[in-house]
Amino acid sequence: MKNNVFRPKLLDVFSNYSWSKFSADLMSGIIVGIVALPLAIAFGIASGVAPEVGLITAILGGFIVSLLGGNSVQIGGPTGAFIVIVYGIIEQYGLDGLIIATLIAGVLLLLMGFLRLGTLIKFIPYPIVVGFTAGIAITIFSTQINDLFGLGIHNVPGNFIGKWQVYIQEFSKIDFVAMGFGLGSILIIILTPFVSKKIPGSLISIILLTVLAYFLRQSGVEGIETIGDRFTISTNIPTPHLPKIDLATIQALFPSAFTIALLGAIESLLSASVADGVTGDRHRSNTELIAQGAANIVVPFFGGIPVTGAIARTMTNINNGGRTPVAGLIHAVVLLLILLFLGPLMDFIPMACLAGVLVIVSYNMSGWRSVLSICKGDKGGMLVMAITFFLTVLLDLTVAIEIGLLIAMLIFMKRVTETTNIVVSKEKLTLKREDDVVQSNESEDELVLPKGVEVYEINGPYFFGIANRFEEAMDIVGDKPKVRIIRMRKVPFMDSTAVHNLSSLIMTCRKDNVKIILSGVRQELRETLAKGGIEEMIGKENICSHIHLAVERAEEVVNNNNK
Structure with missing residues (x-):
């Protein structure tokens, strides 16, 4: 069994599965599905697609990852790490370009798994991971300023410096009602754990502020932009669509696809390793990569965005008693039911509220403690992290990873030569x-x-x-x-x-x-x-x-x- 390159964890479940285990998986799956709802919507919108696209990604991607994955508790779906690169692809190549890039990334992940490269991914230098994760966090935060403060800017520049130049110029146009919703969302998410650690603060925030926004709008209060004002939400499952693919398009999108594949591999295996440390289980890295590849091949046909293992949702699954892939399958079904029967209610969610959710996401992604730890260590690691961080923020995630890896290898060779x-x-x-x-x-x-x-x-x-x-x-x-x-x-x-x-x-x-x-x-x-x-x-x-x-x-x- 250990020599099998592909053996899903789900195959090991039913030999000793019991009603008590199913009850635990059912409860955890429901909770994780509810937790994933606001995040999937927020990640979809921040990536430049419709909110239901984030949900469809979480439904299909999450189901496939749990069905085929090499980790018993992994929860797959859209994550904040992909927001920057997905937004850039859509801006340059449109939705068809995103579909092609995600498909290529899926094929690359499959190859990584079948070539048994799962263990090699773990050798990506830690300062690079910290650097680009912190850079993505800062970039996500910068994309939410417009909605967080209700500035009403319609054409926000794509580059980091351009964004902040426009923000500073337009900051006098702050809408205090929108700002109240945004800061209120952040405050609720921060305070919720002091009341209950079971219920996610992002869900409480969205429910309370959506109800408040609805009644305020009914009372004639203006300045509360909601999802329905910006998007037309469809509750239908999209029909499969494959754009025209040619060699020139593949060549143009391959660097971005490679970044998606590498980022997805790193994040999913990191999530699986963290989960192993808590559950005492041992994931199958190559099987996990194959599952991630399959998810990223299927999801784009239905208009979805890239899929990877989500650390926060995986830990939520563990903390609520989920121990088998059945919990992940249930989480996907819960999201599907919400989309089909409660989809119209998403129209009333304030955009500022979602911005507050993503501000918290960006803070949690920043890993500032890890940044400080690396800064206190050797200068080589700090240099690699700093260069990766600034290139991610100011230039491009693909270039940041490539240059970061190059510099890390040069530093390593220098040290080996010195020894x-x-x-x-x-x-x-x-x-x-x-x-x-x-x-x-x-x-x-x-x-x-x-x-x-x-x-x-x-x-x-x-x-x-x-x-x-x-x-x-x-x-x-x-x-x-x-x-x-x-x-x-x-x-x-x-x-x-x-x-x-x-x-x-x-x-x-x-x-x-x-x-x-x-x-x-x-x-x-x-x-x-x-x-x-x-x-x-x-x-x-x-x-x-x-x-x-x-x-x-x-x-x-x-x-x-x-x-």
């Missing part, structure tokens, strides 16, 4: 008890080297970052020796550049009548050397298992040369 050193020994070689040499139980302090023999010890990975330094170490020694022993007992791996570098070194030394002998070569390195032709170039007899054999071989070569 690798080259020690040159002439005349005698200092040994330690743990060396690969000791032929008896006694330790030896030093090993006398024959005249004309030098030892070059590489301590650390031998890769392209260290290759040039190794050549420089060879050059600065002085007179050419007769034998150069390259001691590789502490070399865990070699890359193709290092093999090429070693090959060139052997050729150069051959011209100078200098023999190369390798010492302490691990078995996996020996296979690399054989594939790279090194073993054939210097001969098997010149690849020794430890330094004593290498010195004996070097002495033999020197004696033969002296005859």
